[in-house]
Amino acid sequence: MTPAGDSPDEAALASAAAAGDCAAFERLAALHAAPLLRFLKQRMRGAHEAEDIAQQALIKAWQAMPSYNPKFRFRTWLWTIAWRLALSHYRRKIPGGGEGVAEAVADDSPRPDQIASRDGDGRLWEIARRELKPRQHLLLWLFYGEEMSLKEIAEVTGDNALVVRVSLHRARLALGRVLKTPGGVEMLSLT
Amino acid sequence: MPESLDQELRRQARQEPLPDSSALLAKLGPELRRSPQAARPALSAWKHLLPIAAAAALLLFFRPSTPLVATPPPVQIAAVAPETQAALSQLSQLSFDNLLQRSEELPRSALDQQLQLLKQDFQTLLPAGSELLLTTN
Numbered sequence: 001m002t003p004a005g006d007s008p009d010e011a012a013l014a015s016a017a018a019a020g021d022c023a024a025f026e027r028l029a030a031l032h033a034a035p036l037l038r039f040l041k042q043r044m045r046g047a048h049e050a051e052d053i054a055q056q057a058l059i060k061a062w063q064a065m066p067s068y069n070p071k072f073r074f075r076t077w078l079w080t081i082a083w084r085l086a087l088s089h090y091r092r093k094i095p096g097g098g099e100g101v102a103e104a105v106a107d108d109s110p111r112p113d114q115i116a117s118r119d120g121d122g123r124l125w126e127i128a129r130r131e132l133k134p135r136q137h138l139l140l141w142l143f144y145g146e147e148m149s150l151k152e153i154a155e156v157t158g159d160n161a162l163v164v165r166v167s168l169h170r171a172r173l174a175l176g177r178v179l180k181t182p183g184g185v186e187m188l189s190l191t
Numbered sequence: 192m193p194e195s196l197d198q199e200l201r202r203q204a205r206q207e208p209l210p211d212s213s214a215l216l217a218k219l220g221p222e223l224r225r226s227p228q229a230a231r232p233a234l235s236a237w238k239h240l241l242p243i244a245a246a247a248a249l250l251l252f253f254r255p256s257t258p259l260v261a262t263p264p265p266v267q268i269a270a271v272a273p274e275t276q277a278a279l280s281q282l283s284q285l286s287f288d289n290l291l292q293r294s295e296e297l298p299r300s301a302l303d304q305q306l307q308l309l310k311q312d313f314q315t316l317l318p319a320g321s322e323l324l325l326t327t328n
Contacts, residue, residue: 020228025223029219033212034211036212037215038207038208055215055222058223062223062226065228067229125203125204128200144200144204147201172196
């Protein structure tokens with residue numbers, strides 16, 4: 001069975017990896033490593049931390065491959081593992097748990113002059129990273145950047161899909177307010 | 192301004208640069224070879240046993256002392272406790288209560304026919320080769 005979003009090749013690699021084929025898993029990892037690293041670098045303090053978590057996530061995924069359910073996208077499953085590892089990492093380092101994670105991510109935001117020095121492309125995400133709460137940025141990125149469904153985002157964040165839907169809506173309203181685009185928010189529609 | 196914020200978020204997300212993951216992948220290979228996979232969960236094997244477990248529970252309801260073997264001794268419907276009847280009603284499409292209530296008014300042949308239907312229902316739960324015997328007083 002090929003889950004929605006995974007190519008047949010990817011599904012075959014996942015199936016082979018689940019049966020213990022290490023080379024198949026390495027090819028799967030090569031497909032996802034860069035996007036995973038980008039996802040983690042966006043919300044962790046340092047590049048080294050992001051690389052450590054990405055590596056841990058890939059090793060954990062390899063070890064747990066026999067229990068991987070091919071009904072779900074491999075990408076969603078891997079992101080879920082990585083995000084939980086990132087949260088655990090910050091909970092260990094920062095007293096206060098989840099709130100500490102939020103602060104840690106906020107500290108890594110680019111400065112206004114860094115944003116101003118760039119051209120238009122990619123600027124919206126830097127504004128979102130700087131102005132929105134980390135959780136709001138996370139949801140927006142998973143939805144638009146990773147193109148995950150509400151259900152998949154709920155898998156990654158451990159929420160239910162309704163909570164994700166409402167939080168995502170609020171995040172877009174907040175970004176719309178920041179961007180001061182009257183009428184822009186009404187054009188948004190959840191799919 | 193963008194014509195739609197969500198279109199622009201999508202467009203700009205696609206242009207976000209991907210970091211170089213070659214160092215990560217170079218370290219990953221040897222790590223993977225040192226990390227054994229977890230054993231495959233045994234749940235799938237248990238799934239096949241569930242119908243057998245259900246049949247065993249059913250037989251125990253009928254006759255607690257009856258061993259779970261092929262061709263168990265005849266089952267006495269009249270001896271079935273009310274709570275057992277309720278459980279059986281849920282398990283079978285045929286209402287056991289209804290059958291018992293109607294046993295007085297039904298001719299013997301109709302009752303036997305109903306019993307055969309009930310037996311067919313329960314037989315599907317039993318392991319291959321075993322047989323459930325139902326009789327009336």
